[in-house]
Amino acid sequence: MEPRRYDVAIIGAGVAGLFIAHELSKFNLSIAVIEKEAEPGFGVSKGHAGVLHVVQPPFNSLKSMLAVKGNRLYDRVARELGVSMLRLPALLVARSGIELAILPLVYVVLKIIYQIRGFDISIVSGRRLRLLEPNVEGYAAIMIQGYGVIDSFELIDRLYRSSRARGVEFMFKTEARDLKIEDDTIVIETTRGSIRARYVINAAGLGSDTLASRVGGSERIEPHLGVMLVFDKPQTRSIVAPIPTLKPARTKGGGIIPMPWGSTIWGPSFAPTGSREDRGVRAEHVIDVIRKFKDLVRIKGRLVKAYAGVRPSTPKGDFSISYSPQTRRIINLVGIESPGLTAAPAIALMVIGMLKTAGLELTVAGKTPQKIVWRISTRARLAINPSGIEGHEGVIICPCMKVSLADIIDAIENGASTLDGIIFRTKLGMGSCQGQHCIGRAIIAMLRLTRKKPEDLVKSGEASWLVERL
Numbered sequence: 001m002e003p004r005r006y007d008v009a010i011i012g013a014g015v016a017g018l019f020i021a022h023e024l025s026k027f028n029l030s031i032a033v034i035e036k037e038a039e040p041g042f043g044v045s046k047g048h049a050g051v052l053h054v055v056q057p058p059f060n061s062l063k064s065m066l067a068v069k070g071n072r073l074y075d076r077v078a079r080e081l082g083v084s085m086l087r088l089p090a091l092l093v094a095r096s097g098i099e100l101a102i103l104p105l106v107y108v109v110l111k112i113i114y115q116i117r118g119f120d121i122s123i124v125s126g127r128r129l130r131l132l133e134p135n136v137e138g139y140a141a142i143m144i145q146g147y148g149v150i151d152s153f154e155l156i157d158r159l160y161r162s163s164r165a166r167g168v169e170f171m172f173k174t175e176a177r178d179l180k181i182e183d184d185t186i187v188i189e190t191t192r193g194s195i196r197a198r199y200v201i202n203a204a205g206l207g208s209d210t211l212a213s214r215v216g217g218s219e220r221i222e223p224h225l226g227v228m229l230v231f232d233k234p235q236t237r238s239i240v241a242p243i244p245t246l247k248p249a250r251t252k253g254g255g256i257i258p259m260p261w262g263s264t265i266w267g268p269s270f271a272p273t274g275s276r277e278d279r280g281v282r283a284e285h286v287i288d289v290i291r292k293f294k295d296l297v298r299i300k301g302r303l304v305k306a307y308a309g310v311r312p313s314t315p316k317g318d319f320s321i322s323y324s325p326q327t328r329r330i331i332n333l334v335g336i337e338s339p340g341l342t343a344a345p346a347i348a349l350m351v352i353g354m355l356k357t358a359g360l361e362l363t364v365a366g367k368t369p370q371k372i373v374w375r376i377s378t379r380a381r382l383a384i385n386p387s388g389i390e391g392h393e394g395v396i397i398c399p400c401m402k403v404s405l406a407d408i409i410d411a412i413e414n415g416a417s418t419l420d421g422i423i424f425r426t427k428l429g430m431g432s433c434q435g436q437h438c439i440g441r442a443i444i445a446m447l448r449l450t451r452k453k454p455e456d457l458v459k460s461g462e463a464s465w466l467v468e469r470l
């Protein structure tokens with residue numbers, strides 16, 4: 001059989017690949033997205049903190065520039081896709097005499113760099129800090145406007161569904177193994193046969209350096225683990241972090257982060273790991289995070305979960321977005337570590353510019369696609385009108401997060417094929433009881449709705465069976 005042929009193939013359905021697909025789908029192009037996992041967003045994009053950052057050292061790095069551009073684009077993106085997003089400030093708090101002494105210097109540096117980039121920076125006295133954040137302990141703080149927190153699971157789902165509605169073809173459970181350059185075509189050898197494309201975007205996250213190396217790339221990923229702690233109650237209204245020291249650091253250092261759905265995240269930590277598959281939460285990382293933030297805030301709620309994500313860091317500590325040394329028809333995105341979520345809309349525009357420079361004709365698609373009407377979740381409906389729900393909306397499966405049978409049906413109808421897919425789309429089990437009361441009920445609903453056999457249900461993909469297979 002002749003291999004399928006596309007104008008553009010994107011390898012990786014993480015937030016970067018999905019934003020590229022979403023933006024490219026506005027043009028007259030045939031586009032494929034090749035993803036090794038069962039669903040979109042199951043790579044690095046599955047385990048982050050959801051912050052839209054402003055401050056990102058080193059200030060002249062590509063990641064710092066793209067974060068600023070991406071951050072600004074998010075208001076339009078959230079409106080266009082109906083994604084829940086909160087705009088809020090960050091407070092860098094001085095808790096000791098030494099931190100108070102370095103506060104003016106940090107303030108001047110940030111003011112010089114970020115005022116020009118359009119973000120407002122001010123000093124907050126101890127008194128005002130107590131008014132703004134009654135739970136936070138500190139002598140004074142620097143306030144940076146323009147941060148955000150976004151429901152990144154909703155974002156992934158909507159980028160996927162809007163691209164699909166505009167004709168992008170998604171191939172899940174399909175791993176790209178090799179790239180070959182043939183005249184004006186790139187052949188992608190996958191676990192499900194060959195795919196040909198005129199242009200290829202390698203947005204494969206932790207797998208991007210391996211693929212890039214097939215066509216002359218030399219970047220190398222050194223994975224770093226980040227552990228985050230989840231509390232089930234709001235603790236602050238702003239993102240709160242200690243005043244950073246003036247030492248150059250590999251990360252922004254994490255913070256206390258209020259989530260759009262009412263919980264709080266502390267972290268992430270930063271530690272090298274030998275394995276790209278590592279999602280292990282170790283005691284020393286949990287202790288690191290607790291030590292860093294425990295004196296900053298009066299703890300509200302219970303610590304209900306700790307989870308880890310892996311950063312696709314490179315020794316250079318910056319994003320590398322470049323043409324393959326062998327052809328401008330392949331663009332490699334390597335080292336898309338934090339703030340990759342923030343930068344993703346700007347990464348997409350940069351990649352589209354590079355495709356144009358490399359000769360891809362971009363004509364705006366003539367036919368306006370049918371507008372997707374995004375369904376309002378039962379949780380949101382209940383917040384507006386607690387007595388106005390009926391039918392499947394009234395069958396609450398997860399009482400903590402107010403997830404109904406209607407939400408689960410909607411998730412399955414729109415592509416959730418695994419338990420994690422349902423959890424991410426609905427927030428099932430993300431509340432105080434962490435799924436004790438609802439995961440079983442959700443599995444029964446999945447069985448009825450998908451008509452699968454119990455032994456065929458999976459948590460997140462190949463071989464993650466929910467029921468023991470005898």
Ligand SMILES: Cc1cc2nc3c(=O)[nH]c(=O)nc-3n(C[C@H](O)[C@H](O)[C@H](O)COP(=O)(O)OP(=O)(O)OC[C@H]3O[C@@H](n4cnc5c(N)ncnc54)[C@H](O)[C@@H]3O)c2cc1C
Pocket residue numbers: 011012013014015016017018034035036037040041042043044045046047048049050051052053174175176177203204205206207208211225226227268308309310311312336337338339340341342343
């Ligand atoms: C702990 C932690 C906290 C973070 N917090 C933040 C934050 O608060 N704010 C922020 O802006 N950023 C944050 N980030 C960074 C952000 O999560 C990443 O930059 C972003 O998710 C990277 O997206 P991506 O699409 O490049 O990679 P991915 O999401 O990994 O997508 C790549 C996809 O490619 C697939 N793939 C890999 N190899 C192959 C192959 N050979 N064939 C087919 N498919 C393949 C993978 O399965 C994956 O789905 C954080 C990261 C971590 C780890």
